[in-house]
Amino acid sequence: MTTRTMTPATLNPQRVDSSTVVARTTPRSSLQETWVQILAMAWRALKKMRRKPEQFFDVLIQPLLFTAMFAFIFGGAISGSVSNYLPVLIPGILAQTALTVCMATGVQLREDMDKGVFDRFKSLPIARIAPLAGPMIADLIRYGIASVLTLVTGLLIGYRPGGGVLGCVGGVALTVIAGWSLAWIFAWLGTMARSAQSVQGISMMIMFPLTFLSNAFVPAETLPGWLEAFVKVNPVSHVVSAVRDLFNDGAVTAEVGWAVIGCVIVVLIFAPLAVRSYSRKM
Amino acid sequence: MADLSAVRADSLVKNFGDFRAVDGIDLHVRQGEIFGVLGPNGAGKTTMLRMLATLLPIDGGHAEIFGVDVRREPHRIRQLVGVTGQYASVDEDLTARENLWLFARLQGLTSARAKTIADDLLQRFDLQEAADRPLSQFSGGMRRRLDLASSLITRPPLIFLDEPTTGLDPRTRGQMWDTIRELATDGSTILLTTQYLDEADQLADRVAVIDRGRKVAEDTPDALKTQVGDSTLQLSLADGVDVAMAANVVRLLLGEDPVLTPESGRMKIPLPDADRAADVLIGLREAGLGISSVSVAKPTLDEVFLALTGHGAAKSQMEAAR
Numbered sequence: 299m300t301t302r303t304m305t306p307a308t309l310n311p312q313r314v315d316s317s318t319v320v321a322r323t324t325p326r327s328s329l330q331e332t333w334v335q336i337l338a339m340a341w342r343a344l345k346k347m348r349r350k351p352e353q354f355f356d357v358l359i360q361p362l363l364f365t366a367m368f369a370f371i372f373g374g375a376i377s378g379s380v381s382n383y384l385p386v387l388i389p390g391i392l393a394q395t396a397l398t399v400c401m402a403t404g405v406q407l408r409e410d411m412d413k414g415v416f417d418r419f420k421s422l423p424i425a426r427i428a429p430l431a432g433p434m435i436a437d438l439i440r441y442g443i444a445s446v447l448t449l450v451t452g453l454l455i456g457y458r459p460g461g462g463v464l465g466c467v468g469g470v471a472l473t474v475i476a477g478w479s480l481a482w483i484f485a486w487l488g489t490m491a492r493s494a495q496s497v498q499g500i501s502m503m504i505m506f507p508l509t510f511l512s513n514a515f516v517p518a519e520t521l522p523g524w525l526e527a528f529v530k531v532n533p534v535s536h537v538v539s540a541v542r543d544l545f546n547d548g549a550v551t552a553e554v555g556w557a558v559i560g561c562v563i564v565v566l567i568f569a570p571l572a573v574r575s576y577s578r579k580m
Numbered sequence: 581m582a583d584l585s586a587v588r589a590d591s592l593v594k595n596f597g598d599f600r601a602v603d604g605i606d607l608h609v610r611q612g613e614i615f616g617v618l619g620p621n622g623a624g625k626t627t628m629l630r631m632l633a634t635l636l637p638i639d640g641g642h643a644e645i646f647g648v649d650v651r652r653e654p655h656r657i658r659q660l661v662g663v664t665g666q667y668a669s670v671d672e673d674l675t676a677r678e679n680l681w682l683f684a685r686l687q688g689l690t691s692a693r694a695k696t697i698a699d700d701l702l703q704r705f706d707l708q709e710a711a712d713r714p715l716s717q718f719s720g721g722m723r724r725r726l727d728l729a730s731s732l733i734t735r736p737p738l739i740f741l742d743e744p745t746t747g748l749d750p751r752t753r754g755q756m757w758d759t760i761r762e763l764a765t766d767g768s769t770i771l772l773t774t775q776y777l778d779e780a781d782q783l784a785d786r787v788a789v790i791d792r793g794r795k796v797a798e799d800t801p802d803a804l805k806t807q808v809g810d811s812t813l814q815l816s817l818a819d820g821v822d823v824a825m826a827a828n829v830v831r832l833l834l835g836e837d838p839v840l841t842p843e844s845g846r847m848k849i850p851l852p853d854a855d856r857a858a859d860v861l862i863g864l865r866e867a868g869l870g871i872s873s874v875s876v877a878k879p880t881l882d883e884v885f886l887a888l889t890g891h892g893a894a895k896s897q898m899e900a901a902r
Contacts, residue, residue, distance in 0.1 A: 313766055313767035314735050314736075314737050314766055314767040314768050315737070315767065316586070316611060316646050316660075316737035316738075316767075316769070317646075319646075319659070319660060319736070319737050320646045320647065320648065320656075320660065320737075322659075323648070323655075323656040323659040323660065324655070324656070324659070325653060325655055325656060326655050327655070331688055334685065334688065335685075335686050338682055338685040338686050339686075341682070341685075342671065342674065342682055345673070345674060345678065346673045346674075349673055350673070413671075413672065414665070414667050414669045414670070414672075415669055415670055415671040415672070416669075417635065417663075417665050417667075417669040418663075418669035418670065418671075418683065418730060419686075420634075420635050421633055421634070421635060421658060421661070421663040421669075422658060422683065422686055422687060423655050423656075423658035423659040423687065424658075424686050424687075428686070
């Protein structure tokens with residue numbers, strides 16, 4: 299403690315000069331600065347992931363558990379056999395898993411915002427999108443892990459995708475993109491909600507209808523007309539269909555195009571909303 | 581620059597619903613000075629600081645920092661001001677070194693430069709040994725030091741310190757005071773809030789006293805203290821001693837009336853300096869007036885408040901809490 303009794307002169311050879319500092323200030327972060335800030339925030343999120351591996355629990359367990367469970371329970375009833383059902387189910391589970399990870403994004407963002415360090419981020423001259431976009435980039439890893447695990451579980455219980463390696467890579471990539479895009483909705487919810495619990499609650503209410511009222515687990519044609527109408531406009535259905543086309547046929551169909559366009563639209567709407575609501579909290 | 585003010589705020593206002601937390605405060609901090617904002621909990625000190633630091637929107641009035649409009653150009657303000665909060669705003673999940681590196685990177689320093697600065701600051705704030713330990717093992721004082729270090733990465737010309745020593749033990753407190761003085765010597769302007777008169781006294785060149793969102797006084801610490809006397813002698817007279825006679829003795833010695841408290845036989849005597857206490861005690865003994873207890877106290881924030889506002893600090897704290 300006594301080592302701190304140094305003379306100011308040795309600490310700082312130059313005195314702080316306010317007028318030069320004022321002259322050097324900029325009205326906003328440049329694009330390049332913003333990118334560096336986003337990467338720094340992504341680095342922070344990755345550090346946290348490594349220190350708290352328990353937050354990977356949902357990413358690891360859900361693909362294993364749900365894939366096996368749904369396959370053996372519904373396989374016979376819906377498609378006649380487990381092996382016939384897997385091509386239908388695996389893309390569906392992928393979409394469901396991606397949405398679960400999205401939910402975690404919103405909840406964790408909210409938790410993070412309640413911490414003292416967010417005061418520091420607010421007081422720094424950084425682009426307001428950086429604290430949001432940083433963790434989102436780190437989350438790409440989680441979507442990747444969840445997607446690959448689901449696919450591997452499927453392969454283990456007998457799924458043989460007709461699209462081959464390329465089709466699988468395409469399907470996983472599409473899932474990651476879709477999950478990342480939809481996560482902006484949950485990030486926006488995270489910035490709006492009062493607490494992490496309420497984010498969880500609201501997210502559940504959105505996630506369950508979105509996954510189950512889609513073609514993820516059953517063919518849309520078996521549903522009553524009014525429900526079939528909803529299922530057909532549900533973006534999750536389009537993502538699931540697109541992933542099926544990629545996995546099972548290796549085909550880049552119109553569905554793939556629609557899914558990608560849908561993702562772009564979601565990001566264009568919800569990323570600005572999230573940033574705006576976040577800056578207001580700031 | 582002709583204008584030498586670091587902070588110039590005119591009739592700042594902040595409302596939380598119906599509650600007016602800051603009610604038209606003017607503030608003028610000169611470049612290079614340490615300016616103290618003194619007031620009890622809930623007086624509006626932190627709210628005012630957060631508005632000036634762009635952490636809270638300004639509801640009314642106008643504020644400039646080094647001539648830059650706080651409301652119109654928040655990004656510029658954030659490049660000029662380093663903020664150290666009442667509760668350490670550092671990342672609990674990172675180490676001290678990682679915290680500093682992250683904040684440096686966010687402010688545009690290269691990775692190598694960020695490492696050097698982090699090392700320098702860790703050394704300067706005596707945190708090298710703990711640099712790679714998780715923050716959960718940090719004491720309150722270490723956290724504060726890291727928090728302050730985080731505010732100094734880009735050497736901002738203006739530093740806000742929100743109650744920098746609240747909750748610290750006396751030794752750590754003294755170290756924090758030294759650090760703050762060093763910063764001022766480097767040429768930084770410092771705006772600090774505090775609940776302690778002695779802290780304002782030790783550090784500040786000028787002090788504004790805030791009560792219930794309003795500024796009730798602004799002066800040098802010395803001038804503020806003379807309004808309440810340098811210290812106070814508190815006496816309890818022995819049973820049966822004539823209070824009026826004792827008061828007379830005091831008046832003859834100091835030329836001022838003692839303040840009689842409601843409890844019988846007790847009085848408070850403001851002293852120009854503590855040495856005069858002995859004169860009073862000797863005077864009373866020579867007059868044959870017995871004493872049952874005696875104490876000399878420095879003026880507390882509460883007494884300054886009483887003198888300035890006519891009500892105690894505790895009362896306005898209670899009102900703010902409602």
